[in-house]
Amino acid sequence: MSARSCWKYRVAEALTLHEDPRSGNCYKIKLTAAVLGVPLRVQVYDITKGETRTPEFLARINANGRIPVLQIEEGGETRFLPESHAACWYLAQGSQLIPSDRFAQADMVRWMCFEQYNHEPNVATLRYWLHILGEARLSDAQRLNITSKREAGIAALTLMEEHLAANAFFCGDAFTLADIALYAYTHVAGEGGFVLRDFPEIVAWIARVEAVPGFIPMF
């Protein structure tokens, strides 16, 4: 059964994603929308050129100077929702991407927090530093942090590997926002110098995610 089968999209609203296509955080939202069949316009920025730090962006889109931001237009009102997981949550409410069982829903929040705190600052940050910015542009403090971020990233991937040895997806058998959140930067972890073939359970889970109806690739 696909995630959208019990669920009806509210066509009254228009959604625009403010994004940089290289960002896994932006991709999480596009993947959620694709799996749910929700139409999404995009407006593209280059974060390496400071395009999300202009006075206009800070005043109108997000005072935090970051993407992604989901712009929601409905009934003549325009609202902005920063943070990738908040936008995914907005899109997926009422669908099977968020379990309705009390423990399962909290357990999904648990893996989404793990992604934000243990995974993204290490796995995604090393990809950004080494693949997008390039090592020559790093500060001394960033260079000194590479080793600790490498170790913490491997620890996060190891925890995922152990969990996936006993579970098809992060919340048992159900494909949820936790899988979308963790897939975004895990499947491109090689670009940050992580060796995914060392994690066969993760590799098998990546294939399962990519087989979900409605799946779209990052690029």
Place this chain on the structure above:
Amino acid sequence: MSARSCWKYRVAEALTLHEDPRSGNCYKIKLTAAVLGVPLRVQVYDITKGETRTPEFLARINANGRIPVLQIEEGGETRFLPESHAACWYLAQGSQLIPSDRFAQADMVRWMCFEQYNHEPNVATLRYWLHILGEARLSDAQRLNITSKREAGIAALTLMEEHLAANAFFCGDAFTLADIALYAYTHVAGEGGFVLRDFPEIVAWIARVEAVPGFIPMF
């Protein structure tokens, strides 16, 4: 109207919080339980002595070696829920601490993500380094990161200050999990060297949080 007024706690389950009382992440859960009137046992660990990295803890409580973990016993089954926001989510489902409106609920998730990603790694980490560990025990990499974490922490507090100039709480007029998440480390930010009197809107919000029925202090 208090947060628990429309809500009934399920007395069939027994809850134990594995915690270090100095941790704001643990306090978030105790504050959520107190506001909701939910009884919570605690089991105390000293994180600076490695008590959450023992083989027993890693095998039984949390393979990630971190607290808080909420232990839930119900119908002969014992389950463990790591991550502070996941435990708060578990406790608060169905209560007024989680808005039922679609946008408001996603906006609450937004502030909880902001806390995890922009606030806690700066405001809470400097408090841990300078107040709990002590500067003499820091590594060279940690020392080199103090300035950037100070700047990022001030940026997070400034964003909160601007939001609170127009809102009583983080999701408008409603006291929610977003306020609990952000209160935990903000009200002790002085222990990390941040100067709260520079943020009068935050100071006024702290007083509003402390006036919520059921509020308990961190210490």
